[in-house]
Amino acid sequence: MVGEVRSVLTRAKAPSGEHEKPGNWLLLFGLGAFALVLGLYVIYTVIHPKSFTMDPVDLAVYRSGGLIVRHVRPLYNPRLAAPLYDWIGYGNLHLPFTYTPFAAIAFALISFVPWWLSQQLSVAVDIIALLAALWLTLGGLGYRRDKARLGATLLGTAAVFWTEPVLRTIYLGQVNLVLMALVIWDLCQPDTQPTTGRSRWWKGFGTGIAAGIKLVPLIFIPYLLLARKFRQAAMACAGFAFTVLLGFVILPKDSTKWWFDGLFVQGGRTGFTGWAGNQSLDGLITRLTGSVNGAKPAWIVATILVGAAGVTGAALLDRKGYPLPGLLMAALTGLLVSPISWDHHWVWIAPGALVAAHYAVQAWRRGAKRIAWALGILAVAVVAWFGAWPARLFTSKLNLGNDSLGLLWIPRNTNPLYYQWYGDRPWFTEYHWHGLALIAGNAYVLAGLALFGLLLALSLLLPHGGERHGTKEHDNEPGRGQGSLRGRLRLPAA
Secondary structure, eight states: OEEEEOOTTOOOOOOTTTTHHHHHHHHHHHHHHHHHHHHHHHHHHHHSOHHHHOOOHHHHHHHHHHHHHTTOTTTOOTTSSSTTTSSOOBTTTTBOOOSOHHHHHHHHHHTTSOHHHHHHHHHHHHHHHHHHHHHHHHHHTTOOSSHHHHHHHHHHHHHHHTBHHHHHHHHHTOSHHHHHHHHHHHHSSOSBOTTTOOBOTTTTHHHHHHHHHSSGGGGHHHHHHHTTOHHHHHHHHHHHHHHHHHHHHHOHHHHIIIIISOGGGOGGGGSOTTSTTBOSHHHHHHHHHTOTTTTHHHHHHHHHHHHHHHHHHHHHHHHTTOHHHHHHHHHHHHHHHSSOOBGGGGGGHHHHHHHHHHHHHHHHHTTOHHHHHHHHHHHHHHHHHTBOOBGGGTOSSOEEEETOBSGGGSSOOOOHHHHHHHOSOTTOGGGGOOTHHHHHHTHHHHHHHHHHHHHHHHHHHOOSOOOOOOSSSSTTOOOGGGOOSOSOEEEEOO
């Protein structure tokens, strides 16, 4: 027996105003939920010291990189062979600039903004990027640009705002939400412009730009190739090549060190790969083996297997008519196989939870109640598992200071300074986790592997049930190369 799930916003042509009332209610409910969540966050920032809500060390590293590009002293030292990558680093941890030369060039723009103002702007930009990412996700699912889509965006943002990856991104002044929104915007647009019918030939270029700032989005290129989206893959390669060439033009010495001296593959340069904050396969295997170097052979094998299966499964989902789950599976694969996937990199759970909720509503409207309940529980479970739960609820020791939020920070972890001082040591705390500490300390990567298995199974079991739609009737439906999910999703009945 097969259950069919149709899109929640698939509408037959109906008399004008028939669906305005539900859209109005959804918009009002979304506005209320978003205002409540944002209000609680503002109250939280007001009644707590800044150390509870923001320590923008990553934003400071970005800004420092930009100042070095601009040759602003004392950060810029002309006597260094590679002023950007030989820089001593920021703060007590001496955090180095671990991004591409192009990223430093891009960050030069934000370095013109006064430091006090850039911190406030960072929070605002992150919230806007989260809203944009979910708005674009709903567009990829076939939602029209109407009140219902806006209401669903606000409601979804309210649901995922108090997750640890989102708050941690805001806390550190990270760019994860911006890059996620850029990739979704780039790959979820229609192939043709709805008003003119002209081809969006540049689709994929934005993904290449994102990869030029952080390398992990390169995972989307093999996904696009296997999905037979050759033009988008070519444009992603072109966008990435542009960032590399621009880096060599403006920062030739630093670019040489980054690309030709292999700096870009030195994951340990960012810190202890076995630290609790690293929720990748490399981090998991390192913690289980008790050695950074000892984990490498197993990690290489796991990366090859998971990487190959992940991009293949993502491409299968896309070719069967489900590009949004395919896109999310490619992103999940990147998180798993990257040597470093810090906790704040897992912001991709936000559109993931929204997509699960979308299909739950579809299933409910089609009468597939068991599937609807399963998908609804999945969406709630993702939000809960990645929630920003105060560690004080579970332990008296705050292992990440005042920002000890989420399951990850319940077990004790190693002070990052110890790795700098002593190198890898068998007495590091993560090597001795057991029981619940082992589960909580690997919470994100374990959940990622479970979701990976689910998506891989769906990629193999689902028939070609998705329908590709053009862009003539609906102003924001994805085109042929990026079909919407407004068609049927066939799932095995429970």
